[in-house]
Amino acid sequence: MRKIIVLSFITLDGVVQAPGGPEEDTLGGFKYGGWSAPYFDDVVDKVMEKQMKPADLLLGRKTFEIFASYWPEHADFWPGINDVTKYVMSRTMQKSDWKNSVFLKSLADIEKLKESKGSDIQVHGSGELIQLLLKNDLVDELWLKIHPLTLGQGKKLFDKGTIPAAFALTESLVSPTGVIVANYKRAGKVKTGTIGA
Amino acid sequence: MISLDGVLQAPGGPEEDTAEGFQYGGWSAPYGDEVGLKATKKKMKPADLLLGRKTFGIWASFWPEHADLWPGINDVTKYVLSETMEESDWKNSVFLESLADIKKLKNSEGSDIQVWGSSKLVQLLLKNDLVDELWLKIFPLLLGQGKKLFDNGTIPAAFTLTESLVTPTGVIFANYKRAGKVKKGTIGA
Numbered sequence: 001m002r003k004i005i006v007l008s009f010i011t012l013d014g015v016v017q018a019p020g021g022p023e024e025d026t027l028g029g030f031k032y033g034g035w036s037a038p039y040f041d042d043v044v045d046k047v048m049e050k051q052m053k054p055a056d057l058l059l060g061r062k063t064f065e066i067f068a069s070y071w072p073e074h075a076d077f078w079p080g081i082n083d084v085t086k087y088v089m090s091r092t093m094q095k096s097d098w099k100n101s102v103f104l105k106s107l108a109d110i111e112k113l114k115e116s117k118g119s120d121i122q123v124h125g126s127g128e129l130i131q132l133l134l135k136n137d138l139v140d141e142l143w144l145k146i147h148p149l150t151l152g153q154g155k156k157l158f159d160k161g162t163i164p165a166a167f168a169l170t171e172s173l174v175s176p177t178g179v180i181v182a183n184y185k186r187a188g189k190v191k192t193g194t195i196g197a
Numbered sequence: 198m199i200s201l202d203g204v205l206q207a208p209g210g211p212e213e214d215t216a217e218g219f220q221y222g223g224w225s226a227p228y229g230d231e232v233g234l235k236a237t238k239k240k241m242k243p244a245d246l247l248l249g250r251k252t253f254g255i256w257a258s259f260w261p262e263h264a265d266l267w268p269g270i271n272d273v274t275k276y277v278l279s280e281t282m283e284e285s286d287w288k289n290s291v292f293l294e295s296l297a298d299i300k301k302l303k304n305s306e307g308s309d310i311q312v313w314g315s316s317k318l319v320q321l322l323l324k325n326d327l328v329d330e331l332w333l334k335i336f337p338l339l340l341g342q343g344k345k346l347f348d349n350g351t352i353p354a355a356f357t358l359t360e361s362l363v364t365p366t367g368v369i370f371a372n373y374k375r376a377g378k379v380k381k382g383t384i385g386a
Contacts, residue, residue, distance in 0.1 A: 012331070012333075012347065012356070012373070013203065013346075013347030013351050014202065014203050014347065019384075020383065020384045021382075021383035021384060021386070022381060022383065032353060032379055032381060033381065034381035034382050034383050034384075035379055035380075035381055036384065037380075037381060037382030037383055037384050037386070038380040038381070038382055040384055077385070134339075142201070144201075146335075146371075148355065148356040148357060148358045148373055148376075149353070149354060149355045149356055149379055150323075150347055150351050150352070150353065150354050150356070151351070151353050151379065152347075152350075152351035152352045152353055153353075157202075158201065158202035158203070158339060158341075162202050162339050162340075162341035163339065163341045164221060164338070164339060164340050164341055164342075165338065165339045165341075166337065166338045167201070167337040167338055167339070167367075168337060168367055169337045169363065169367030169368075169369070172363050172369065174358065174361050178356075178357055178358030178373075180358070180361065180369060180371060182335075182369060184201070184337055184367075187337075190221055190224055190338055190339075190340065191224075191226075191227040192211060192221055192222060192223035192224050192226065192227070193210075193223045193226030193227055194209065194210035194211065194223050194226055195208075195209040195210060195223070195225065195226050195229060196266070197210070197226070
């Protein structure tokens, strides 16, 4: 079985839309594209370098299109990105010029992929796809970079698909600009109790 | 206390706040440990409180008899924002009626003012940029339902992380203070 790992830059209020630049995703009239850039320091850079080691990717259609128009020409910044398999969940798209792109049509396809042999599978961006994964409890790990700001608008990581689920914090680190790097893995059901009881 | 998806409803126990049929009351309890307790106690130093009506109601029925767990809680002033409530048996309770009252309070002399729980009030404060610091405890779970800390009132705002700590059970304590407007850029540019 392959693990599905969701990597996200996220604000304190859970927004994940367009962290990297103003043009990345302006859907819904989003005006704060590029909000993560001022916090990008050596520590975040190093963590990203470590986490972006070659692994197959699972992407939503929109994120795939953004990636496909950028990464083929910039693979020196993400070694191996052209060689790994890009699994794309899309009802409409069936092919791409970007090599090693494979198109999936349904949740069943994702489940089959997860059961197959191979590297862990990373999910970047892909807000809608993540809702589907969360809703069906297919996320094994969350690798978050929690940025010190609120936006009050934009696509959220934990939206309609979120189900009650406990996690264990496996790694954490604070960058000089105040980004909290926190990796979580799934850890069963939510438990409750009474404080002080 | 918030979950990874920003829920703050009823962290302490099943009966704390069951509004909207919330079934996960007491979700923070399994993560209690020595480190968390110590950090929380440090924050519970006597300071005046600003509370919403519901949180005040829960507190007024508990703390007067349990002040040994929170020294000074009966002596500090409890400012309560409520359109309906005007008095309470809990000593040093003061009732506020409007945003203007809160602004006046903020501009007055005295201790810093702590807000606990009070999700609706927090929305009002965030919306009007009246929050100077956020002292968050981020718990390692998702709930997918319940009242949220950052809801309709949230505005774009930058913060600075001033203090952070991770407990053995995986709770992240993170203190932030307001730091001007949101800035943008392009990664790698």
